[in-house]
Amino acid sequence: MKRTVGHLADGREIIYFDADPDRTRTAVDTRDLPPQAPASEIRRDPLSGDWVAIAAHRQARTYKPPADQCPLCPSRPGHPTEIPESDYDVVVFGNQFPSFAQHIPGFDGTVDGIEQVPAGPARGQCEVVCFTSDHDSSFAQLSQDKARLVVDAWADRTAELAGLPGVEQVFCFENRGEEIGVTLHHPHGQIYAYPFVTPRTAKELATAERYLRERGTPVQGDVLAAERAGGQRVLVESEHWTAYVPAAARWPVEVHVVPHRQVPDIPALTGPERDDFAATYLDVLRRLDRLYDRRLPYVAGWHQAPVHTGRDAAWLRMEVFSVQRTADRLKYLAGSESGMAVWINDATPEQIAARLR
Amino acid sequence: MKRTVGHLADGREIIYFDADPDRTRTAVDTRDLPPQAPASEIRRDPLSGDWVAIAAHRQARTYKPPADQCPLCPSRPGHPTEIPESDYDVVVFGNQFPSFAQHIPGFDGTVDGIEQVPAGPARGQCEVVCFTSDHDSSFAQLSQDKARLVVDAWADRTAELAGLPGVEQVFCFENRGEEIGVTLHHPHGQIYAYPFVTPRTAKELATAERYLRERGTPVQGDVLAAERAGGQRVLVESEHWTAYVPAAARWPVEVHVVPHRQVPDIPALTGPERDDFAATYLDVLRRLDRLYDRRLPYVAGWHQAPVHTGRDAAWLRMEVFSVQRTADRLKYLAGSESGMAVWINDATPEQIAARLR
Structure with a gap:
């Protein structure tokens, strides 16, 4: 397995996981992306004691784009996507609309001075894992070798995200199907690094x-x-x-x-x-x-x-x-x-x- | 407020709450209903410690009937419903497909002898509360007097269900809208009497x-x-x-x-x-x-x-x-x-x- 780290136009990290140890990944993200400005907040519900994330900037996130504008497919000439390369095995990159992020201008305090409701920046990380470059495939249709490569990617990300300051739990998951609100059909999962142990x-x-x-x-x-x-x-x-x-x-x-x-x-x-x-x-x-x-x-x-x-x-x-x-x-x-x-x-x-x- | 208790053809209780203290409720349920045979079970998840209800008999429950077959409208000649009367203010009766019920032939033990998974009959009660006889109305459109009558019905049912053997918590609620899976559009709520304190x-x-x-x-x-x-x-x-x-x-x-x-x-x-x-x-x-x-x-x-x-x-x-x-x-x-x-x-x-x- 070969692991190659790059960066997208707005500074987000992208990591290619390739079965071929000789694969090189040098394509550059040509898009003109605004710098990321995540502003999520966590607040603790005073009745249950659970933390809730408030991510108001996410209302504008990508919603069911047509297949030929899929942001998780490899880039084609004239169609740059989230993945600059023209093909990939498994790839991981920072979520463009993260609920949790490392660099949030923040505060540690309370909501409106209400001491029963502690609040702070939603520091953590949200990543996207593309399981295959084939838009119409699914996890179930992966080869065993490819599925194993995904396991290695999950292991890699879990270990690395666990080392970030403030991260208390790493959650690798896949939402599949419109019935549960999936807005991008390309086979992919997500990784959330939470700043607290989940309820x-x-x-x-x-x-x-x-x-x-x-x-x-x-x-x-x-x-x-x-x-x-x-x-x-x-x-x-x-x-x-x-x-x-x-x-x-x-x-x-x-x-x-x-x-x-x-x-x-x-x-x-x-x-x-x-x-x-x-x-x-x-x-x-x-x-x-x-x-x-x-x-x-x-x-x-x-x-x-x-x-x-x-x-x-x-x-x-x-x-x-x-x-x-x-x-x-x-x-x-x-x-x-x-x-x-x-x-x-x-x-x-x-x-x-x-x-x- | 007047409270009148009757019974449906299969023995379920029905309770009319009327604003008019002189209102009489004598209509008889003419339907030929099979006796109720609820068979729900509760099992305790060994990982979280939470009780889960398994209610396999409910797969057959009423699913989005056309408006002229609404089981929560008053009965009309030739169209008997769950409510024998030809009109009502607020009415409460036992759910035909209850997740929790008083008379479940049961056992107290474990699932397949696995001591980590305690199980037992799902003893409790599930009731339906019809807020108005007007099929096309909604709680928001009730008069203040009618809404107050619903509050009295909730209070009555909470006090009575709390007295049933084994009941630990009474939950009065309303699900409204197809978006959350409501299968009957007539304005109604439900009451669950649980045999445990909810998580x-x-x-x-x-x-x-x-x-x-x-x-x-x-x-x-x-x-x-x-x-x-x-x-x-x-x-x-x-x-x-x-x-x-x-x-x-x-x-x-x-x-x-x-x-x-x-x-x-x-x-x-x-x-x-x-x-x-x-x-x-x-x-x-x-x-x-x-x-x-x-x-x-x-x-x-x-x-x-x-x-x-x-x-x-x-x-x-x-x-x-x-x-x-x-x-x-x-x-x-x-x-x-x-x-x-x-x-x-x-x-x-x-x-x-x-x-x-």
């Missing part, structure tokens, strides 16, 4: 730490062992990974892809574990697309340990879920889910697993 | 209890006082209530309607407080509909104290939010929100408040 991870870590204290074993390991032993909800079992529908699945389609060895994050995975993940995950994604004979809209996200806390109790997993509850009906997050955080699943995890097998 | 409320209570311990005052009261003093985000201030956009709003439209007096739940509100809420809330809802000159899709929900815990720290509020981020674009819950519970708001709370004023 979801904080809650899971508190549970994992309590369990570890009381039982002496990691909860994810015990659950994984039980799921593998029973097998009712297992979809794919490989040497290093098991993919299963969790027994308390929230979503009409939900799969956890879990490594057999306790590791905190993607950089900690060995080469064979990365290869095996690529094969296992592609198998899962292809099952998802066969479920309704269409490209399933989904959110896929890596649950990694925070950068500075909870690394002993955490256990890496990839979680993929979909809002598609039948071929033509969506699961909406309405009162119970959005208001009270109580998920109602209209399918049993056993039914979901049976359909995916 | 959202548990988290807010933990925050409120810590604050109360450390500061000696309720956090909601201090935030309310600060918002009223500053005024930047206040929309409506009446004798007993203030409606404001919270300083750390998660949604592109979000309003909290908060009583000036600390009360745990709707039954604790006095008559004048209920009247004043009706006026204040109608004012807020009408502002929401004027925002984009269309009926705004929204979720409106009462945050009430749990039935048995946290009642000293809790402070009632109505929370209304919308996924509509511009006149024609929606906010989707994608990776950051659904995966990590980090909300990114593309509008500042101050902008939202200014637009609603």
Whole structure:
């Protein structure tokens, strides 16, 4: 694998990940881009204690451009895009409309002097990962080698972003499908480097730490062992990974892809574990697309340990879920889910697993 | 106000709330309905510790019937509906497809013997509240007297459901608009009686209890006082209530309607407080509909104290939010929100408040 770093016209970093160790990447971004001026803010909700990001400059972001103006395709003569090169394997660059960014003129204080609502600049980083230069492809259609290259890119970015000042958690994810609001159809994912431990991870870590204290074993390991032993909800079992529908699945389609060895994050995975993940995950994604004979809209996200806390109790997993509850009906997050955080699943995890097998 | 209790053909309770104290309700449900057989289950996610409801029988529920087959309109000759009477003011009855129900043949145990995943029957109650017999109306178009009657119905149901065995929290809410998955357009809300304290409320209570311990005052009261003093985000201030956009709003439209007096739940509100809420809330809802000159899709929900815990720290509020981020674009819950519970708001709370004023 070869890694080449460049810069876009407005100063954002771009990193090419190439399978060919001899590949050179020298193309220059010819666009006349205004300098980036992200101005996002984080505020802490005084009732829940959760941080919320306020990113008012993002209302103007790119919204469903026609395919011939896709900003994630390679550049063609007369059509410069976010990627100056005329082709690429896997490429990562800074998001043009970031919710979190390193250089935000900021303040640390409160909202209007209300001491119950601490606020500050939304320091962090938001990156885009293009999985392939083929606009019409999808992650599920990648070769295993290409999927492995994406894993290496995720590992690289996780390690580097974890080293930025103030970053507490790195989240690599893919939103796929208009049904969940995806505005660019080119196969791509995103990486968010948050300046706090996310509420979801904080809650899971508190549970994992309590369990570890009381039982002496990691909860994810015990659950994984039980799921593998029973097998009712297992979809794919490989040497290093098991993919299963969790027994308390929230979503009409939900799969956890879990490594057999306790590791905190993607950089900690060995080469064979990365290869095996690529094969296992592609198998899962292809099952998802066969479920309704269409490209399933989904959110896929890596649950990694925070950068500075909870690394002993955490256990890496990839979680993929979909809002598609039948071929033509969506699961909406309405009162119970959005208001009270109580998920109602209209399918049993056993039914979901049976359909995916 | 007059309250009349009846039963539907399958045994579900129906309760009429009438403004006229002399109104009688004697119509009989002539339908041949199969007996209810709800079979929902709750399972506890071992990673987060949250309960999830699995309600597989609900996939068959009524989905966007044509207006002339609306099950929430009064019955007409030849067209029996869920409401046997030929007219009504406000009516409440058991949901035909409940996620939580009292009589579920159940078990208390685990999923497949996996001790990390406790499970049990989803005991509780789900009710439907019809705000008006006028199919084409909306809550915002109710008279103040009618809105007050709805408040009385909410108070009645909260008090009664709180007395059912196993019920830990009562949630009165309204989902409005196809954008959030509403399948019946008749103006109505729902009431869920949960057999556990919801994750959202548990988290807010933990925050409120810590604050109360450390500061000696309720956090909601201090935030309310600060918002009223500053005024930047206040929309409506009446004798007993203030409606404001919270300083750390998660949604592109979000309003909290908060009583000036600390009360745990709707039954604790006095008559004048209920009247004043009706006026204040109608004012807020009408502002929401004027925002984009269309009926705004929204979720409106009462945050009430749990039935048995946290009642000293809790402070009632109505929370209304919308996924509509511009006149024609929606906010989707994608990776950051659904995966990590980090909300990114593309509008500042101050902008939202200014637009609603």
